[in-house]
Amino acid sequence: MMKLKKIILILFTISIISLVFTGCKENRTVLNIYNWGDYIDPTVIEDFENEYGIKVNYSTFATNEDMYVKLKSGAGNYDIAFPSDYMIERMINEDMLYELDKNNIPNFKNIDERFTDLSFDPGNKYSVPYLWGTVGILYNKNVVKEKVNSWRILWDKKYKDEIIMLDSQRDSIGVALKKLGYSMNSRNIGELEKAKKELIRQKPLVYTYVIDEVKDLMVAEEADLAVVWSGDATAAIRDNKDLEYIIPKEGSNIWFDNIVIPKTSRNKKEAELFIDFMCRPDIAVRNTDYIGYSTANKEAIKKLPEDIKNSKVAYPSNEELDRCEIFKDPSDFITQYDIIWTEIKAEY
Amino acid sequence: MKLKWTSYPYIVWMIIFIVIPLVLILFFSITSGDVFKIGEFQFTLDNFKRFMNPTYLKVLGRSINLALKSTLICFLLGYPMAMIISREKIKKRNAMILLFILPMWMNFLLRTYAWLTLLGRNGLINYIIKKLGFAPLSLIYNDKAILLGMIYNFLPFMVLPIYSILIKIDKSLIEAAEDLGASKLEVFTKIIFPLSIPGIVSGFTMVFMPAVSTFVITSLLGGGKYMLIGNLVEQQFLWSGDWNFGSAISIVMMIFILISMGIMTKFDGDRKGGGLW
Numbered sequence: 001m002m003k004l005k006k007i008i009l010i011l012f013t014i015s016i017i018s019l020v021f022t023g024c025k026e027n028r029t030v031l032n033i034y035n036w037g038d039y040i041d042p043t044v045i046e047d048f049e050n051e052y053g054i055k056v057n058y059s060t061f062a063t064n065e066d067m068y069v070k071l072k073s074g075a076g077n078y079d080i081a082f083p084s085d086y087m088i089e090r091m092i093n094e095d096m097l098y099e100l101d102k103n104n105i106p107n108f109k110n111i112d113e114r115f116t117d118l119s120f121d122p123g124n125k126y127s128v129p130y131l132w133g134t135v136g137i138l139y140n141k142n143v144v145k146e147k148v149n150s151w152r153i154l155w156d157k158k159y160k161d162e163i164i165m166l167d168s169q170r171d172s173i174g175v176a177l178k179k180l181g182y183s184m185n186s187r188n189i190g191e192l193e194k195a196k197k198e199l200i201r202q203k204p205l206v207y208t209y210v211i212d213e214v215k216d217l218m219v220a221e222e223a224d225l226a227v228v229w230s231g232d233a234t235a236a237i238r239d240n241k242d243l244e245y246i247i248p249k250e251g252s253n254i255w256f257d258n259i260v261i262p263k264t265s266r267n268k269k270e271a272e273l274f275i276d277f278m279c280r281p282d283i284a285v286r287n288t289d290y291i292g293y294s295t296a297n298k299e300a301i302k303k304l305p306e307d308i309k310n311s312k313v314a315y316p317s318n319e320e321l322d323r324c325e326i327f328k329d330p331s332d333f334i335t336q337y338d339i340i341w342t343e344i345k346a347e348y
Numbered sequence: 349m350k351l352k353w354t355s356y357p358y359i360v361w362m363i364i365f366i367v368i369p370l371v372l373i374l375f376f377s378i379t380s381g382d383v384f385k386i387g388e389f390q391f392t393l394d395n396f397k398r399f400m401n402p403t404y405l406k407v408l409g410r411s412i413n414l415a416l417k418s419t420l421i422c423f424l425l426g427y428p429m430a431m432i433i434s435r436e437k438i439k440k441r442n443a444m445i446l447l448f449i450l451p452m453w454m455n456f457l458l459r460t461y462a463w464l465t466l467l468g469r470n471g472l473i474n475y476i477i478k479k480l481g482f483a484p485l486s487l488i489y490n491d492k493a494i495l496l497g498m499i500y501n502f503l504p505f506m507v508l509p510i511y512s513i514l515i516k517i518d519k520s521l522i523e524a525a526e527d528l529g530a531s532k533l534e535v536f537t538k539i540i541f542p543l544s545i546p547g548i549v550s551g552f553t554m555v556f557m558p559a560v561s562t563f564v565i566t567s568l569l570g571g572g573k574y575m576l577i578g579n580l581v582e583q584q585f586l587w588s589g590d591w592n593f594g595s596a597i598s599i600v601m602m603i604f605i606l607i608s609m610g611i612m613t614k615f616d617g618d619r620k621g622g623g624l625w
């Protein structure tokens with residue numbers, strides 16, 4: 001009896017240990033895809049699985065840093081990831097990405113030339129543009145009667161407790177830098193200190209710092225002005241016609257989320273197949289329609305409904321885009337941003 | 349102490365999920381460099397030195413301040429509540445405790461989100477206030493809202509341990525005191541309260557610990573305007589990718605909680621059980 005108990009316990013111990021080290025096995029090729037939350041039309045994945053007989057294992061992340069850590073630690077064997085511009089730069093520098101074989105991605109020709117060959121990945125050796133957007137001001141035109149065209153309005157005492165800022169270090173500090181006329185990628189301590197002072201001065205006027213909730217708050221008219229990403233602006237305007245979105249004249253940030261194949265991948269061929277699939281105009285249209293952000297696929301734009309295609313929010317003019325900067329990887333300088341952001345947040 | 353072999357599965361579990369992570373946090377906190385290149389680390393105390401900056405100490409101070417306040421209010425609300433419940437007949441008592449725990453079965457995040465729609469500028473409370481003809485109040489995105497969120501979420505952790513101690517108090521002690529002529533107040537101050545101290549101590553720890561390290565309540569109800577120590581740790585891991593500094597803050601926090609627990613158990617002189625530690 002005692003012996004049986006002992007055996008059971010040993011088995012139990014082994015199973016606990018093995019719990020940690022097990023993975024799943026399947027005969028079909030499995031493609032591990034790592035994407036932002038709510039950033040693909042789920043039926044697109046099903047179609048891909050049915051068309052190519054490849055199983056997709058889909059998981060999501062919330063921030064670039066989150067994803068970076070997962071990939072860097074080698075957990076998960078991801079075959080596809082969707083990092084943003086500055087993170088791609090960092091991953092290329094750290095040799096974390098496979099070079100893409102463009103012969104396997106014929107649909108790359110559908111990508112708008114304006115969004116290829118950008119500074120973070122010259123020649124698009126490692127990444128294919130997926131979606132992009134800008135940062136700007138979303139405001140309620142029933143309450144804000146004056147012309148909104150500058151970041152300055154976010155420092156106007158008239159709108160005390162009516163301003164929503166992004167709870168994101170780089171975006172908020174970037175806004176202050178732009179207001180002061182500096183680059184959003186500033187690595188100058190003096191400029192950053194000035195931006196910090198601006199944000200501390202602005203803090204009493206701010207209603208809240210949020211990220212995802214901004215859409216709901218603006219639609220519910222809890223505040224008059226908000227710094228938002230253009231995709232959120234599109235979604236908010238769809239629900240509340242009194243809202244309007246502008247890119248301030250001082251310039252702003254333009255960001256890209258591209259598709260890459262991390263070196264953790266064991267199925268590079270299939271991963272390229274997936275990228276090619278995502279670049280197909282009909283698929284890109286479905287994703288764009290579902291998510292609301294701007295597509296980098298010029299063939300897809302032609303197929304979008306008129307109101308989206310002509311939307312100034314999703315597809316601003318070239319002149320507006322020229323004023324926008326892409327974030328660069330701050331590498332070690334991120335600590336400075338972090339210190340400044342903590343000082344702003346600790347102030348009250 | 350000789351360990352029984354029946355405890356092996358538990359020990360393996362502890363090593364994998366408690367000891368190793370703790371050792372890793374300690375290791376990260378005293379090293380610098382890329383956390384993924386294990387070969388290239390250097391020992392340093394810079395992470396702790398960085399924390400000694402007034403900005404971070406201010407964040408720590410505010411976290412402790414808010415956590416203490418919420419613990420105290422939980423105690424002032426929770427003790428009478430536990431008393432009232434413990435004096436009811438068993439059936440009613442169990443029903444009351446069940447009602448008290450019932451909301452906890454719902455997700456913590458959802459319950460906190462619910463406050464957003466209650467307290468918001470166009471929320472339910474302000475809607476009623478406006479209907480009554482008053483100017484709307486700013487109820488959300490300030491430290492009072494954070495305090496409210498903490499008290500609301502952690503109150504059961506204060507009430508339950510006190511309650512479980514109170515129902516275990518030997519009734520004959522109270523009867524003896526009354527027989528010897530003690531007034532109701534004296535019975536409380538000399539018998540009931542001292543006997544319930546272990547419950548109070550575990551209630552304090554159970555509320556203080558999650559309150560001091562929370563980051564969800566602060567960002568949801570505080571609107572990101574207030575940074576507490578939990579948010580600081582979150583920021584290091586999710587945004588800045590500075591695991592070393594994040595670990596150092598966690599270690600400081602753990603030392604701090606250990607010290608405060610040590611102080612609290614001092615009050616809990618002879619342990620008669622019922623406490624949770």
